[in-house]
Amino acid sequence: MAASIQHDQLPLPRIQGGARLLIVVAPYYRQIADGLIAGARDAAEAAGATVDLVEMPGALEIPGAIAQAASRGLYDGYVALGCVIRGETTHYDTVCNDSSRGLTLLGLQGHCIGNGILTVENYAQAEVRADPQGQNKGGGAAAAALHLVAFKRRCEAAAPRSKALPQGAIRLAGEIDGPAGA
Numbered sequence: 001m002a003a004s005i006q007h008d009q010l011p012l013p014r015i016q017g018g019a020r021l022l023i024v025v026a027p028y029y030r031q032i033a034d035g036l037i038a039g040a041r042d043a044a045e046a047a048g049a050t051v052d053l054v055e056m057p058g059a060l061e062i063p064g065a066i067a068q069a070a071s072r073g074l075y076d077g078y079v080a081l082g083c084v085i086r087g088e089t090t091h092y093d094t095v096c097n098d099s100s101r102g103l104t105l106l107g108l109q110g111h112c113i114g115n116g117i118l119t120v121e122n123y124a125q126a127e128v129r130a131d132p133q134g135q136n137k138g139g140g141a142a143a144a145a146l147h148l149v150a151f152k153r154r155c156e157a158a159a160p161r162s163k164a165l166p167q168g169a170i171r172l173a174g175e176i177d178g179p180a181g182a
Contacts, residue, residue, distance in 0.1 A: 010048040012143055013150035019049040019076040021145055024065045026058045026082035029123070035130035036081040038140030044079075047146050051079075059084055059095050059117050063102025071113045077112035077145035081138055083126045084119050090160055092119075107169055112148035116141025 023040050027033040037053065044051045052075070055064050059082040066078045080103055086092045094118045107113050116137050120126045129137045 010147065012043060012145050013148050014048060015146065019146060019149045021049050021051045021077045021079055021142065022055045022069050023051055023079045023081060024056060024062050024084040025053065026056050027063060028058060029083045029126065031035045032083040032126045032130045035132060036138030039122040039132040039136040040079050040081060040142040043139035043142035049146060058100040062099055062117065063106060066106055066113060070106065079116060079141045079151040081141060081143050084117065085123060085126060086121050112145050112152055114141035114144035119170065126154060132171060
C-alpha cells in the first residue's frame with residue numbers, strides 16, 4: 001500500500017548569484033553517509049550552488065558545528081547529514097530529539113538548514129533512504145536548504161519592516177522600544 005503513495009517534490013530553485021552551502025556530516029555509518037553526501041552534492045550542483053564539507057563525530061555535534069559556521073557568515077545555507085539507528089537503549093531517542101531540536105532552533109534564528117539526519121529502525125531502512133537513486137534524503141536535505149536560501153533572499157529583497165528585531169532577538173510581547181501603552 002505504501003508503495004502506491006506518490007510524493008511531490010518542488011523543483012530545485014535557481015538562486016541568482018549562486019549559493020554556498022556547508023554540508024555537515026556525521027560519518028558513523030560511512031556507506032550511508034557517503035550516499036547522503038552524493039545526493040546532497042548532486043542537488044546543490046543542479047541548482048548552481050557550491051558546497052564545502054566538514055565531518056563531525058556524531059549527530060549531536062552537527063548543530064554546534066553549524067552554529068559555529070553560521071556565526072562567521074560564510075555560508076548561505078547548511079545541510080545536516082547523518083544516520084541514527086535504533087539500538088537497545090534510550091540513547092537513540094536522545095540523539096534523534098536533541099540533534100533535531102538543535103537544528104530547529106538554528107532555523108528559527110534565521111539560518112537555512114536542510115535536515116538529512118536519518119532516524120531509522122535498521123540499516124536496511126538507512127540504505128534505501130541514503131541511496132541517491134532511491135529516496136535520496138541527502139538530495140532532499142540540500143534542496144530544503146536551497147529553498148530556504150531562495151526564500152530568505154526574497155524576503156530580504158522585500159520592503160524592510162519597521163522596528164525590526166535585532167539579529168537573534170525574539171519578541172515575546174510589547175514593542176522593541178518599550179510598551180506602547182496600557
